[in-house]
Amino acid sequence: MTTDHLPETSAVAAHRGRPRDANRDRALMDATLTELQLHGYSGLTTAAVARRAGVSTATLYRRWRSKEDLVVGAARAWAENLGPDHDNGDLGSDLGALLRDKATALEGPSGRLLRAVLGEAAHNRALADVLFGAFVIPLQERVFALLERAVERGEIPPVADPLVVAEMVIGPMVSHTFLVPPQEGDAGTTPGTDIAERLLPYLLRALGSREL
Amino acid sequence: MTTDHLPETSAVAAHRGRPRDANRDRALMDATLTELQLHGYSGLTTAAVARRAGVSTATLYRRWRSKEDLVVGAARAWAENLGPDHDNGDLGSDLGALLRDKATALEGPSGRLLRAVLGEAAHNRALADVLFGAFVIPLQERVFALLERAVERGEIPPVADPLVVAEMVIGPMVSHTFLVPPQEGDAGTTPGTDIAERLLPYLLRALGSREL
Structure with missing residues (x-):
């Protein structure tokens, strides 16, 4: 499940010269998706997400101030990527x-x-x-x-x-x-x-x- | 939320002469729906459902042997009632x-x-x-x-x-x-x-x- 790759956003962030933060963010978003699938919103804890992402809860809370904030962030990060709108001619x-x-x-x-x-x-x-x-x-x-x-x-x-x-x-x-x-x-x-x-x-x- | 009425099944059970069981079943199905809405599947506990329905967990387990069994039963009890299929003429x-x-x-x-x-x-x-x-x-x-x-x-x-x-x-x-x-x-x-x-x-x- 953690083999899924987040598109663009993380790569863009990495180019801005903060690859470590970008990797950490990606790991947190990966972990949030996995925990949501396993336990749903109610069953998700920020501690379990931090553990799965391999960061401390303090690190998680520096970026996301609450569980709701984290899940809303994950929904944004995993927004549907439908690919470009080509004109296929008909x-x-x-x-x-x-x-x-x-x-x-x-x-x-x-x-x-x-x-x-x-x-x-x-x-x-x-x-x-x-x-x-x-x-x-x-x-x-x-x-x-x-x-x-x-x-x-x-x-x-x-x-x-x-x-x-x-x-x-x-x-x-x-x-x-x-x-x-x-x-x-x-x-x-x-x-x-x-x-x-x-x-x-x-x-x-x-x-x-x-x-x- | 507990004012919703379960259709048929409970009434049928009541006619079989076990109104107390039927009422208890209805209360359990009501309580399961409410707990699911509040806490999702992962966050639902049989103890909370029993408490909300006003029965002991032993009573709940006599009828439903597990949380999964209870939720599957609730999904069946709350199956969509689309009403009768009338022929409206066109x-x-x-x-x-x-x-x-x-x-x-x-x-x-x-x-x-x-x-x-x-x-x-x-x-x-x-x-x-x-x-x-x-x-x-x-x-x-x-x-x-x-x-x-x-x-x-x-x-x-x-x-x-x-x-x-x-x-x-x-x-x-x-x-x-x-x-x-x-x-x-x-x-x-x-x-x-x-x-x-x-x-x-x-x-x-x-x-x-x-x-x-």
Whole structure:
């Protein structure tokens, strides 16, 4: 589990000339994710995170003043990285790429973090707001951009409610990844990438695409 | 929170002539939901559940032999009750009713339970299977039934992948209820019922409905 790598942020921090702090931060974020998966928000203790990261609790508290602060920081650090928004030339390719990126993200560390803290976010507004910013907004922005390109290309009529379209992209991917237990013989394609392919024609039709 | 009522099961048990046991069971299921919301799966203890329900831990263990057994039992007891599947005469009304039922369920005790244990289900197969049976299967069955009626009425062409349609009903409702923090001025309509209305025309179009 600790073999997952945090993207960019740590590397950027390292370039600023504080590699030791950056490594320590990365170890703390790694450890926070692992502890959240094992024990949930309620069961997580800053002592266990510090122990797993190989730092003292004093060091942890210099950077994060509370458990909530630490978990909110981890949610920010593990924000979903959906990859760049390429123009693939047509709506089907753009939407297909986004669905596959979303499947990959949900099955990776960011998805595991989201799943581990979703319950806590029900009564923790700071955490709920960070999750919204880290997991919903970036996807909405990619949906809005690809819809705009498709309208410009004349592939679909203007979209009356792009927010709902974003929910139709996020939602089935989340419910499928989080609620459908893996089946025997799922090897090869993951449930997420499988549902991404199957969802695509329905989404294109919902958008009134002329491709179909 | 303890004003929520468990449906059927307890009443049925009461009819079998053991009202005291039924009341105790209901109190235990109520208490389990509350403790799960407050402390998550990891933070829940059978002692705290027994205390909140006003029974001894010995009594709790006579009925549920472990914490896992208790939580799995609660997930079963709080299984989503989507209400009956009426034939409303046309696809738009059938689908609209289902979306509203789903919104109501997600905002009620069954939705709160689901949210509280989703993280634990990532590494607890018994719980994952119960959630699938209690929250996914009943909705899939209602989707399949309403699609069949719509095809019979000649409203839509045969549906190639009804499972994906079910994900398009569950998914956006789950992601919207669990991931979008409530906004100021949301009074009146809840976020769930709002998204249900907005989703409907896109779903009808995805299904190739002639209504539109």
